[in-house]
Amino acid sequence: MTNAKWTGMLPVDDTALALTDTGGPGIPVVYLNGAYADQSHWRRVIADLGGDYRHITYDERARGRSKRSADYSFEACVRDLDEVLKARGVDRPILVGWSYGGVLGWHWADRHPDRVAGLVTVDAFPVGLTGEAGAERIRKLFRRMRFLFPIAARLGLAARMSAGQHAEVNIELNEIAAAGVPVLERLTCPVRFVLATGDSLGSEKGEMEQGRTVLDPVLARNPNVKISAKVASNHSKILRNDSHAVAQAVRELAATTAGRPAKP
Template sequence: MTSKQSAWTGMLSVEDTALYVSDTGGPGRPVVYLNGAYADQSHWKRVLADLGSGYRHITYDQRARGKSKRSADYSFEACIRDLDAVLTARGVDRPLLVGWSYGGILGWHWADRNPDRVLGVVTVDAFPVGLTGEAGRERIRKLFRRMRWLFPIASRLGLAARMTADQHAEVNIECNEIAAASVPVLDRLTCPVRFVLATGDSLGSKDGEMEQGRTVLDPLLASNPNLKVSAKVASNHSKILRNDSPAVADAVREFAVTRGPAVG
């Protein structure tokens, strides 16, 4: 059964903050887009354009990103709660989650906790590996301290949060640790997961670390039949949504073919 929802854009109050949410409404399959760690929802515009009006697109800015308000809590668990809040507020049941980078990891964990409430997950260049241990944490902290003067500019471009350098670093440290511990989560997921993978590095990585990290998926793809690579594209981690949006859109379309009628 398909239900029709009205389009809506506005601020959604959640705990001590408010999230900027956009919902195109309509009767199409609800697709919820989960941003990179410091990105805003504008990065999805090419994917949304490629998919067109046949879907119900729901995007939102995480805390202190884009037009959303600051908070006292920028943890991964807060992001899980925020996704729950957006789905509840917009009356969405069984969404398709499409997550890039941090958002991809968020999608795995939400789907793992809510196996009966999710249609599937499209993961855009996220994989279960990360910098861990004290050496990894210190490397991350040094990187973000060196970049601190860029944050006010980058936040206006949807590339950074309205956070301090230390807050950026702590978000990244937690993300790396959760990613590295996500192998069991991926191995037990019962919903379909489609990966769109880049080949290049990202800011802060070097010497092919990202491509080496993607190989962690190989045994998981072999052991869990619900996980499949939809595409591997030439662009790098940072530019994949801009340069390879058609591949992401095609991964979303796979669910229209294989998973039955829309519900939302």
């Protein structure tokens, strides 16, 4: 395992990803961002967990400081995670994913059950807007928001993509997330969910809360999957306002894999 501290650009395909690895001998934790977010959103979680862990963060294609690409597909994100782990010599990390990153974590853990120690999913759940009606609703939302993207990108809340590219990333995510129940039911690693409350940008009243109930049968069928916390923050603010709950879920998983009680 390469555990030296490192910050730089990692070449992948036709792009390069901005990557930070705190190094050290601690349990490796790899953070997977929201669809258009950058690695800065994890700073409160990382500060809470401190030096007992090795923290690896990176910006996906056209997010944060990473370079643009010709491919913004979900499979490209899977390849990026593969390359990050390979480059840093990491085996059996805890994956912590928020929103899009949570769904990415499910699929990577499903494909590589022997290479992941555990999975923390932050307010991602197996539901989404699907079909042509759902796709058109998403495209309409992103067309309305197109003038905000340059400002939002500087705040780590949007990618350096066109409105159409933002929309297509979201459409694909909704289709993949909506088909996620069988994936979650197959997972063999310990999984902890930290769920928000209420709605998010683009959702209608009560839609997000209804979507979170889709997890109920998964919890009943797969004993590896548990709810660590349901917090007061909404989807967008959960990492800012309830970072401690996310950090505590990481501690729970670390304790599970080490066979010891979690620290408060």
